[in-house]
Amino acid sequence: MKDLTQNDADALIAKLGAAARDAAIVLAEATAERKHAALISAADAIIASEDAILDANAEDMRFAEAKGLSPSMLDRLKLDPARIRAMAEGLRSVAAQPDPVGRVLTEWDRPNGLHIQRVATPLGVIGVIYESRPNVTADAAALALKSGNAVILRGGSESLHSSAAIHKALATGLKDAGLPEAAIQLVPTRDREAVAALLRAQGLIDVIVPRGGKGLVGLVQREARVPVFAHLEGICHVYADGDADLEKARRVVLNSKTRRTGICGAAECLLIDRAFFAKHGGVLVQDLLDAGVEVRADGELSAISGTVAADPSDFGQEFLDKIIAVKLVDGVPDAITHIRRYGSGHTESILTENDATAERFFKGLDSAILMRNASTQFADGGEFGMGAEIGIATGKMHARGPVGAEQLTSFKYLVTGDGTVRT
Amino acid sequence: MKDLTQNDADALIAKLGAAARDAAIVLAEATAERKHAALISAADAIIASEDAILDANAEDMRFAEAKGLSPSMLDRLKLDPARIRAMAEGLRSVAAQPDPVGRVLTEWDRPNGLHIQRVATPLGVIGVIYESRPNVTADAAALALKSGNAVILRGGSESLHSSAAIHKALATGLKDAGLPEAAIQLVPTRDREAVAALLRAQGLIDVIVPRGGKGLVGLVQREARVPVFAHLEGICHVYADGDADLEKARRVVLNSKTRRTGICGAAECLLIDRAFFAKHGGVLVQDLLDAGVEVRADGELSAISGTVAADPSDFGQEFLDKIIAVKLVDGVPDAITHIRRYGSGHTESILTENDATAERFFKGLDSAILMRNASTQFADGGEFGMGAEIGIATGKMHARGPVGAEQLTSFKYLVTGDGTVRT
Numbered sequence: 001m002k003d004l005t006q007n008d009a010d011a012l013i014a015k016l017g018a019a020a021r022d023a024a025i026v027l028a029e030a031t032a033e034r035k036h037a038a039l040i041s042a043a044d045a046i047i048a049s050e051d052a053i054l055d056a057n058a059e060d061m062r063f064a065e066a067k068g069l070s071p072s073m074l075d076r077l078k079l080d081p082a083r084i085r086a087m088a089e090g091l092r093s094v095a096a097q098p099d100p101v102g103r104v105l106t107e108w109d110r111p112n113g114l115h116i117q118r119v120a121t122p123l124g125v126i127g128v129i130y131e132s133r134p135n136v137t138a139d140a141a142a143l144a145l146k147s148g149n150a151v152i153l154r155g156g157s158e159s160l161h162s163s164a165a166i167h168k169a170l171a172t173g174l175k176d177a178g179l180p181e182a183a184i185q186l187v188p189t190r191d192r193e194a195v196a197a198l199l200r201a202q203g204l205i206d207v208i209v210p211r212g213g214k215g216l217v218g219l220v221q222r223e224a225r226v227p228v229f230a231h232l233e234g235i236c237h238v239y240a241d242g243d244a245d246l247e248k249a250r251r252v253v254l255n256s257k258t259r260r261t262g263i264c265g266a267a268e269c270l271l272i273d274r275a276f277f278a279k280h281g282g283v284l285v286q287d288l289l290d291a292g293v294e295v296r297a298d299g300e301l302s303a304i305s306g307t308v309a310a311d312p313s314d315f316g317q318e319f320l321d322k323i324i325a326v327k328l329v330d331g332v333p334d335a336i337t338h339i340r341r342y343g344s345g346h347t348e349s350i351l352t353e354n355d356a357t358a359e360r361f362f363k364g365l366d367s368a369i370l371m372r373n374a375s376t377q378f379a380d381g382g383e384f385g386m387g388a389e390i391g392i393a394t395g396k397m398h399a400r401g402p403v404g405a406e407q408l409t410s411f412k413y414l415v416t417g418d419g420t421v422r423t
Numbered sequence: 424m425k426d427l428t429q430n431d432a433d434a435l436i437a438k439l440g441a442a443a444r445d446a447a448i449v450l451a452e453a454t455a456e457r458k459h460a461a462l463i464s465a466a467d468a469i470i471a472s473e474d475a476i477l478d479a480n481a482e483d484m485r486f487a488e489a490k491g492l493s494p495s496m497l498d499r500l501k502l503d504p505a506r507i508r509a510m511a512e513g514l515r516s517v518a519a520q521p522d523p524v525g526r527v528l529t530e531w532d533r534p535n536g537l538h539i540q541r542v543a544t545p546l547g548v549i550g551v552i553y554e555s556r557p558n559v560t561a562d563a564a565a566l567a568l569k570s571g572n573a574v575i576l577r578g579g580s581e582s583l584h585s586s587a588a589i590h591k592a593l594a595t596g597l598k599d600a601g602l603p604e605a606a607i608q609l610v611p612t613r614d615r616e617a618v619a620a621l622l623r624a625q626g627l628i629d630v631i632v633p634r635g636g637k638g639l640v641g642l643v644q645r646e647a648r649v650p651v652f653a654h655l656e657g658i659c660h661v662y663a664d665g666d667a668d669l670e671k672a673r674r675v676v677l678n679s680k681t682r683r684t685g686i687c688g689a690a691e692c693l694l695i696d697r698a699f700f701a702k703h704g705g706v707l708v709q710d711l712l713d714a715g716v717e718v719r720a721d722g723e724l725s726a727i728s729g730t731v732a733a734d735p736s737d738f739g740q741e742f743l744d745k746i747i748a749v750k751l752v753d754g755v756p757d758a759i760t761h762i763r764r765y766g767s768g769h770t771e772s773i774l775t776e777n778d779a780t781a782e783r784f785f786k787g788l789d790s791a792i793l794m795r796n797a798s799t800q801f802a803d804g805g806e807f808g809m810g811a812e813i814g815i816a817t818g819k820m821h822a823r824g825p826v827g828a829e830q831l832t833s834f835k836y837l838v839t840g841d842g843t844v845r846t
Contacts, residue, residue, distance in 0.1 A: 025763075029786050110808055114797055121789060123819050206819060227650065227820050248842025255844035340448075362837050363452050366544060374537055374840030383845065384836075385533055396546055396629060396833035397650050398821040410819035413807075414785050417797030419671025421678035422806065 004189065009197035012189070013152075017204030019182035020125040020150035026180050027148045028122050032099035034177050035145055039095035042173025043088040046138065049169045050084050056165035057134065064132070064158045072262075077132040077158055087138045087166070090388055091173075094142040097387040100406040101148040115416045120409040122148030124206040127198045128390070129154045129220060131212035134162035140209070141170050141184045143390045147408035150183050152205065154198060156212075157190035164188075199224040209391050209403070214318070229403050231368075231394040233318040234264030235344040236376040239335040239361070240284060241352035242275025248373050249276075249351040253284050255375040256349060258291050262320050264392060265347055265379030269315060270326040271335045272301070277328055285326055298327040316342035332357050336364040343367060345394040347379040368394050368401040427612065432620035435612070436575075440627030442605035443548040443573035449603050450571045451545050455522035457600050458568055462518035465596025466511040469561065472592045473507050479588035480557065487555070487581045495685075500555040500581055510561045510589070513811055514596075517565040520810040523829040524571040538839045543832040545571030547629040550621045551813070552577045552643060554635035557585035563632070564593050564607045566813045570831035573606050575628065577621060579635075580613035587611075622647040632814050632826070637741070652826050654791075654817040656741040657687030658767040659799040662758040662784070663707060664775035665698025671796050672699075672774040676707050678798040679772060681714050685743050687815060688770055688802030692738060693749040694758045695724070700751055708749055721750040739765035755780050759787040766790060768817040770802040791817050791824040 004012070027035075046053070057079040064077055100120055107117040126149045130136040137153055144151035155163040167186045174181050187194050198205060199220060207227045210220040217230050238256050240249050256267035272284060282304040288295050289306040296314045297307035307326075314325040315338075329335045332350070339348055349371035350361040358372045369379050379402070381389020386404030393399045399407035427435070450458075469476070480502040487500055523543055530540040549572045553559040560576055567574035578586040590609045597604050610617050621628060622643060630650045633643040640653050661679050663672045679690035695707060705727040711718050712729040719737045720730035730749075737748040738761075752758045755773070762771055772794035773784040781795045792802050802825070804812020809827030816822045822830035 028789065108808065110806070114801065114806075116807060121819075245842065251842050251844050252840075259845055358839075366451065366835060369836045369838060371838040372840065374838055374843040375845050377845040378537065378838065378840075378843070383533070383537075384539060385531065396544075400833060401836045410823060412789060413792045413824045415792060415794040415797055415801060416781075417675075417795065417801075419668065419674050420797045420801070421674050422682055422798050422800040 004191040004193040006193060009191065009193035012194060013197040013201050014204065016152050016185050016187065017125065017201055020152055020185060021204065023180040023182035024122065024124050024150040027150060027183055030148065030179060034179060035099065036095050038145060038173045038177035038179050039091050039142055041176040042170045043091035045169035045172035046084060046088040046091065046166065049165060050081060053079060053084055053162065053165040056161035059161045060159055069158065073132055077134065079134060079162060083135065087135050090139055091142045094146050094387050094405065097146060097405060100146065100409050105411055112420055113418060114420055117414045118411050119414055121412050123408055123410050125150045125152065125204065126408065127152045127154070127205040127208040129195055129198065129208060129210045129216065131156040131216060132158045134159040134166060136211050137163045137166040138170065139388055140390050143388055143405050143408060145183060146405040149408055152185050152187060152198065154187040154195060160190055196223065202226055211391055227397065229391060229393040229395065229399045231264060231344065231346055231392050233344040234266070234346040235269065235316060235318050235342065236265060236267045236346055237269045237271060237339050237343055237348040238267045238376060239271040239348070239350045240273060240276045241332060241350060241354065241357055242273040243354035243357060244276055244351035245353050246280055250284060250287055252349065252351055252373060252375050254287050254291060256377055257288060257293055257324050259377045261322050263377065265377050266320065267376045268317060268319050268324065269342070270324055271329045271338055272326065273331055274328050275331065288324060292322060294323040296323065296325045301326050301328060332360050336361065339365055346392065347371065347376045349374060349376050427614040427616040429616060432614065432616035435617060436620040436624050437627065439575050439608050439610065440548065440624055443575055443608060444627065446603040446605035447545065447547050447573040450573060450606055453571065453602060457602060458522065459518050461568060461596045461600035461602050462514050462565055464599040465593045466514035468592035468595035469507060469511040469514065469589065472588060473504060476502060476507055476585065476588040479584035482584045483582055492581065496555055500557065502557060502585060506558065510558050513562055514565045517569050517810050517828065520569060520828060523569070523832050528834055535843055536841060537843055540837045541834050542837055544835050546831055546833050548573045548575065548627065549831065550575045550628040550631040552618055552621065552631060552633045552639065554579040554639060555581045557582040557589060559634050560586045560589040561593065562811055563813050566811055566828050566831060568606060569828040572831055575608050575610060575621065577610040577618060583613055619646065625649055634814055650820065652814060652816040652818065652822045654687060654767065654769055654815050656767040657769040658692065658739060658741050658765065659688060659690045659769055660692045660694060660762045660766055660771040661690045661799060662694040662771070662773045663696060663699045664755060664773060664777065664780055665696040665702070666777035666780060667699055667774035668776050669703055673707060673710055675772065675774055675796060675798050677710050677714060679800055680711060680716055680747050682800045684745050686800065688800050689743065690799045691740060691742055691747060692765065693747055694752045694761055695749065696754055697751050698754065711747060715745060717746040719746065719748045724749050724751060755783050759784065762788055769815065770794065770799045772797060772799050
């Protein structure tokens with residue numbers, strides 16, 4: 001949908017951005033208690049608004065069905081009482097986290113008597129661009145508020161009414177706590193030009209977080225003139241080393257692939273050390289086949305009955321489905337080379353009982369998350385204990401891995417002297 | 424100077440960038456000892472190459488004089504034995520700092536038995552674009568190497584021969600320590616198109632650090648498609664509160680303005696609380712006048728003999744000279760409002776004995792560095808105890824304030840389980 005001119009869209013975002021910047025100044029000084037109160041009050045308001053949210057969602061569903069959205073898109077859009085309760089729980093769980101703002105990150109004294117502190121501060125204004133899941137409205141707003149940032153939310157056009165109803169409850173929370181309503185703003189239009197305007201809003205928006213598929217994230221990464229926290233793909237690898245414990249390996253491989261196949265932390269490629277294969281044969285492949293996974297096997301692994309021969313393009317693929325590429329490698333150096341070439345820097349796991357081999361894997365790779373004897377499906381802010389995440393970043397600037405409230409902060413230096421001058 | 428086509432320049436930077444990325448992989452795994460050895464050996468090589476460096480510098484000086492460079496530019500370009508020794512000392516001082524790579528930044532356990540560590544890693548490849556000071560070649564290379572990053576240096580066209588001679592010594596250090604020579608590369612051309620190519624080298628360069636005047640920094644900030652650590656201006660404020668100690672205030676104001684006027688941490692504006700003025704009159708202004716500073720005074724301060732009346736444009740000006748703008752304000756709230764409006768987010772100092780007032784200043788402002796009873800001239804990585812700095816950043820992403828080796832790192836998560844799967 002495009003009706004707004006570029007100028008109209010820029011003016012709209014400039015207006016939202018200016019209000020957000022003013023709100024950010026108030027938020028930066030807001031006490032932990034006040035932000036906590038706003039989150040709890042917003043959670044209560046979400047529960048109290050269940051009927052209104054469901055009505056709004058029904059309207060969005062009619063629109064989306066008429067538009068012919070896929071069943072999985074419709075499922076993401078759909079709200080029910082359980083999902084509304086989960087949203088409120090999410091707000092309470094973020095509220096319960098320690099406040100990340102004002103923490104003294106480090107401090108030291110200088111020989112001249114100066115005392116220097118590095119103290120966490122909010123980033124400022126965060127833009128969140130997401131697709132059809134309306135719950136992102138609540139999750140992203142909660143993390144932004146917790147970290148003292150103003151947020152401008154731009155939900156998928158399909159979820160406009162649902163997001164507006166959720167936003168109304170969040171506004172109640174802000175109001176109850178005496179915080180400015182512009183702390184959480186929703187872009188009030190389905191027009192796509194508003195997304196383009198957000199992406200070029202240098203000086204108004206400090207960071208953009210896209211939540212959605214590769215199409216959305218790729219667009220944001222290409223077009224944004226402001227910093228972006230994101231991952232384009234989660235091409236996660238599991239490497240079964242010759243020194244792996246067989247039972248742990250079987251458990252972790254199966255869980256990494258099959259627990260949920262549509263999340264970015266799902267394994268897309270299994271690398272099997274020739275030494276492992278010599279000891280244990282194709283057991284890992286057989287487990288996957290037995291679980292109904294399509295196994296695209298390279299080289300001699302394709303001799304295992306039930307597999308299909310891998311195409312070179314299967315390596316470096318994000319299937320997000322019950323499909324996995326498997327390949328034999330010559331120990332950890334070969335695994336590292338493969339992952340460096342085909343990985344997306346998201347999450348990789350090594351299965352080994354050998355500390356030196358694990359260390360080599362940890363040192364030789366530079367993905368955001370490296371695991372040992374653990375499922376790649378743990379790549380998640382909640383599982384990391386961050387309360388929630390606004391997304392997972394594979395860039396190396398500022399935030400990396402699961403982005404929780406702490407990663408939405410910057411810092412400043414506070415220097416105290418006693419009439420101290422530089423000679 | 425422009426002879427390269429855009430394609431030629433992109434190809435040149437792609438070649439340097441690919442070599443840098445390969446070197447970065449080796450550097451990321453290099454031990455602290457090896458990097459230390461390379462820095463010490465490079466320092467020795469700089470001392471041993473004194474004659475060659477001076478010869479190269481003489482050639483640059485002839486070129487620069489023929490080009491009609493200003494005396495201050497010529498002074499920045501000029502090397503002598505003392506400046507060469509200082510460069511070698513800089514390398515040794517960076518070597519002596521703790522190695523920032525591999526530090527466990529934080530770690531915690533999860534109820535399911537997972538142990539999570541956040542560990543410092545190099546950023547990757549750093550591009551440094553600088554003007555005529557040839558010593559930046561050594562300083563920037565040292566900080567990049569210490570933090571395990573490869574660096575591509577693009578010095579001012581005037582300093583091409585000096586930088587090449589210094590670079591040769593640095594290469595000796597790398598070679599002696601068995602590190603790849605592509606860890607420190609110099610763009611081998613005066614062509615300006617190479618700068619443009621660096622700025623658009625997404626995927627090859629992880630961050631650009633510009634070192635130089637407002638023209639260079641502004642160009643880099645406008646054009647870069649990769650992240651930039653920089654400050655455009657240092658419009659630093661000193662606020663003399665009504666509760667200031669008079670003698671400390673006199674000392675700090677004078678030092679903040681006059682110690683060196685050409686650095687980014689020099690004060691450009693003095694805000695005097697009306698309560699301070701009522702107690703002490705124009706003593707701070709008189710001190711500045713006595714030190715030969717041109718005082719551009721607002722309102723009733725302009726009645727002080729020797730001042731000139733301030734123009735509105737004097738506020739928010741970076742003079743980098745013996746000039747200061749002064750103004751009366753109504754306490755710390757008014758000072759905060761003024762600084763928020765006119766400051767550049769670099770460094771501000773409050774002079775007060777009142778803890779609550781100081782805290783209000785620290786909370787209400789969001790400059791990279793806030794000081795109390797200390798000279799703004801301390802805004803410097805060396806003075807912060809970082810050994811050296813590659814620059815000062817006023818952005819809020821990743822690095823902020825003085826950028827030392829530690830700020831040139833990112834992190835990754837290392838997660839250890841015991842066959843742990845997600846339910």
